[in-house]
Amino acid sequence: MIAIAAVAAVTIGAIGLGVYGVRFARTTSDLFVASRAVTPWFNAAAISGEYLSAASFLGIAGLEMKLGASALWLPIGFTAGYLALLLFVAAPLRRLGSYTIPDFAEARLGARRLRLLAAVLVLAIGGLYLVPQLKGAGLTLREVTGAPYWVGIAVVGLVVALNVALGGMRGITYVQAFQYWVKTFAIVLPACVLLIVLGGLPERAALFGRELPVAPQGGARIVLEQRTPVVFPRAATVRVDGVVVSAGPGARRTLPRGELVVAAGTTLPVGEGIRAQTGARWSRPVAPGGGTASPLFVYSLLIATFLGTMGLPHILARFYTSPDGTAARRTTVRVLGLLGLFYLFPVVYGLLGRVLVPALYVTGQTDSVVLALPEAAWPGLGGELLGALVAAGAVAAFMSTASGLLVSIAGTTSFDLWPGYGVGARLVRFRLAAVAGMAVPAGVALFARHVDISVLVGWAFALAASTFCPLLLLGIWWTRLTAAGAAAGMATGALTATAAIVTGLAGGNGGSALGEGPVDALLAQPAAVTVPLAFAAMFVVSRWTRPPRETDAAMLALHLPDGLGASAMR
Amino acid sequence: MPRPLRPARDELAEATSHGVLYLRRLRRAQLSLSLLAVTAFGGLLGALPLALYLLPGLSRIDLLGVPLALWLVCVPLFPLFVGLAIAYERRAEALERAFRALVGPDDDAEP
Numbered sequence A: 001m002i003a004i005a006a007v008a009a010v011t012i013g014a015i016g017l018g019v020y021g022v023r024f025a026r027t028t029s030d031l032f033v034a035s036r037a038v039t040p041w042f043n044a045a046a047i048s049g050e051y052l053s054a055a056s057f058l059g060i061a062g063l064e065m066k067l068g069a070s071a072l073w074l075p076i077g078f079t080a081g082y083l084a085l086l087l088f089v090a091a092p093l094r095r096l097g098s099y100t101i102p103d104f105a106e107a108r109l110g111a112r113r114l115r116l117l118a119a120v121l122v123l124a125i126g127g128l129y130l131v132p133q134l135k136g137a138g139l140t141l142r143e144v145t146g147a148p149y150w151v152g153i154a155v156v157g158l159v160v161a162l163n164v165a166l167g168g169m170r171g172i173t174y175v176q177a178f179q180y181w182v183k184t185f186a187i188v189l190p191a192c193v194l195l196i197v198l199g200g201l202p203e204r205a206a207l208f209g210r211e212l213p214v215a216p217q218g219g220a221r222i223v224l225e226q227r228t229p230v231v232f233p234r235a236a237t238v239r240v241d242g243v244v245v246s247a248g249p250g251a252r253r254t255l256p257r258g259e260l261v262v263a264a265g266t267t268l269p270v271g272e273g274i275r276a277q278t279g280a281r282w283s284r285p286v287a288p289g290g291g292t293a294s295p296l297f298v299y300s301l302l303i304a305t306f307l308g309t310m311g312l313p314h315i316l317a318r319f320y321t322s323p324d325g326t327a328a329r330r331t332t333v334r335v336l337g338l339l340g341l342f343y344l345f346p347v348v349y350g351l352l353g354r355v356l357v358p359a360l361y362v363t364g365q366t367d368s369v370v371l372a373l374p375e376a377a378w379p380g381l382g383g384e385l386l387g388a389l390v391a392a393g394a395v396a397a398f399m400s401t402a403s404g405l406l407v408s409i410a411g412t413t414s415f416d417l418w419p420g421y422g423v424g425a426r427l428v429r430f431r432l433a434a435v436a437g438m439a440v441p442a443g444v445a446l447f448a449r450h451v452d453i454s455v456l457v458g459w460a461f462a463l464a465a466s467t468f469c470p471l472l473l474l475g476i477w478w479t480r481l482t483a484a485g486a487a488a489g490m491a492t493g494a495l496t497a498t499a500a501i502v503t504g505l506a507g508g509n510g511g512s513a514l515g516e517g518p519v520d521a522l523l524a525q526p527a528a529v530t531v532p533l534a535f536a537a538m539f540v541v542s543r544w545t546r547p548p549r550e551t552d553a554a555m556l557a558l559h560l561p562d563g564l565g566a567s568a569m570r
Numbered sequence B: 001m002p003r004p005l006r007p008a009r010d011e012l013a014e015a016t017s018h019g020v021l022y023l024r025r026l027r028r029a030q031l032s033l034s035l036l037a038v039t040a041f042g043g044l045l046g047a048l049p050l051a052l053y054l055l056p057g058l059s060r061i062d063l064l065g066v067p068l069a070l071w072l073v074c075v076p077l078f079p080l081f082v083g084l085a086i087a088y089e090r091r092a093e094a095l096e097r098a099f100r101a102l103v104g105p106d107d108d109a110e111p
Helices: A002-027 A031-036 A040-051 A054-067 A069-096 A101-109 A112-145 A149-165 A173-198 A204-208 A295-311 A313-321 A325-343 A346-356 A359-363 A366-377 A381-417 A423-447 A453-477 A483-506 A518-524 A527-544 A551-559 B006-014 B017-054 B068-074 B077-103
Strands: A220-224 A228-231 A236-240 A243-247 A252-255 A258-262
Touching (some): A002 A112, A040 A173, A040 A381, A054 A112, A054 A453, A069 A295, A069 A313, A069 A325, A069 A346, A069 A453, A069 A551, A069 B017, A069 B068, A101 A112, A101 A453, A101 A483, A112 A149, A112 A313, A112 A381, A112 A453, A149 A381, A149 A423, A173 A325, A173 A346, A173 A366, A173 A381, A220 A359, A228 A359, A243 A252, A295 A313, A295 A518, A295 A527, A313 A381, A325 B077, A346 A366, A366 A381, A381 A423, A453 A483, A483 A518, A551 B017, B017 B068
Antiparallel strands (some): A220 A258, A228 A252, A236 A243, A236 A258
16 A cells, blocks of 8 residues: 555656646746756756666566676666766767767768658667666556556656646656755665664575575465466476476476466576576676576677667657766766665565566566565565555656657657657647557557566667667767768667567577577677677768768867867857 | 757867867877776776686685675676776866966966
8 A cells, every 4th residue: 555655656656746847847948947956966967767668677687587687787888888978988078068869970971861860769778778678667557456467558648748748747846856865865775774684584494505596484485477488397286276287307397377386495487588596606797608697698789788888769869968078977977886886785685586586486476576686575565664664666667768758759750750840740740650659569568468577678779789789879979971971870770689689589599598599698788789780881981982971070079178269169 | 959060160260270279189098098997997897707717616605605706797897897987087177277278377267
């Protein structure tokens, strides 16, 4: 009940601030003027607030619980992406004054068709990133209220689409900054309190030793909502609604619907796509052999996240609230600090979850470990309050990211792909695009129920790193880039990355059920191959064609330090 | 909205070759700085998975009951990011100050 109230409060707060934001945007003649008063710290909190998504709040701990410590490279990559942004992109792009990648493509290379290609990619990446946010919404509302999975998607999709369509999410720096602190508080406080209540990490043998996940003291009672295929890693006897199921080691069984009862200390069966691992293996960040702990996969993931962050459609747009290039740089440094603070804590949930809510291994719903943990670790009012807090944090996470993404998607659709003439027509199209831009990912989210949040996000990063990263890096730093080269590079990156992911999916790579070979690792996370390919294509084709007339002017705008007009060049 | 580029372009045409030369030099200096930073960072971050892969013993050393390998992945990189970012920010701003002094020695409007 407390959790429902907390979730409702955050949702109503978002709607209320959205409505308030509309008035704010109308009374302030120029949002730029208002934002000049925003300090780098405030701005950094806003950027971090928009960036910390369901993948960070729920996905990292979920994937850690499922796969092991190899999932912990994700937060490192998510943060490192801002370092790439700082070193190569933030200040020059702020000076040029382009806030979307299609804008940048046209300002730098002067090609209208390139703008369209970039716009299509914005939709693809934004859509792919929106699906896991909605999946997080479905999981959270089911965990909190017991409502079916689709209800959360419908409710949150509707709220966010309405908010964006009514123009409420524009320029609300303060709301996003507030959301950062909500999320950080909601992940830090329960982690610390639970560690204190439990007196440190329990059951080290299960975490770092030889044990497989077992039913905790008092046994496990797990409600199976549907027929569930499982694998028994060790011989075990369990009961489902009183019917005895015995299985030898390695046996596959399909458990019927009902209540599964496992006696204390019995090794749990694991759901499809999950590999039962001993604690020693589970807690290794890199390990020989295939799967997500293989060095090849780890490096590919780090490349995708390091280079992909700058290409996420909702990221660059936030930098416009910085008054100039220097401020953009200072803001990014602070973002690195704020993200680092947040990312110290999801690991705690994965560790505790392995011991305290191992039932999730049976159902396969490890993505909900953050939500389920507080009450399992600390039965009673305390756990319930902490549970309400993490639920509120999760809602803040997918609301803020989904809103940012949808603004980008709707903006790109209504300005680049389907431009209307006149303010009225533009507004109507923006609103229609917001509704459509939410409906499609929501439909996909309904079917992507068994794909992990962080796996979906990994694909969005791979696509962004293989297309927009070369465009931005070469566009900002290389005078010989041409429109044809940029188009060739982006097309190469997009096609190869998509082909790899689709091939992997068709071959049964659920992302977590990863095959053993190096090819499987690269099909699941293709960035290590597709990013160099995209760079190469962009470079080679550019050498064959002439740089556009705009090059010198754009380079001047990108690199002339703040406070100097072009006249200072005399 | 992209800033209108036409006026800047016209002014550039009038600019002396000195300003253009200095700006090109600044751009190259900034790029070298960024590449240096990314190399240092890439070396440190890139070495970590390799070190953990080659030295599985790090998973057997315990620190406060948690394997050292896990500590190394979870904690030290984040302050390292911030430290590197601050060092880079200082150098980049110093380069810009030097450029300002170069193109506008009589212009003391800059702090």
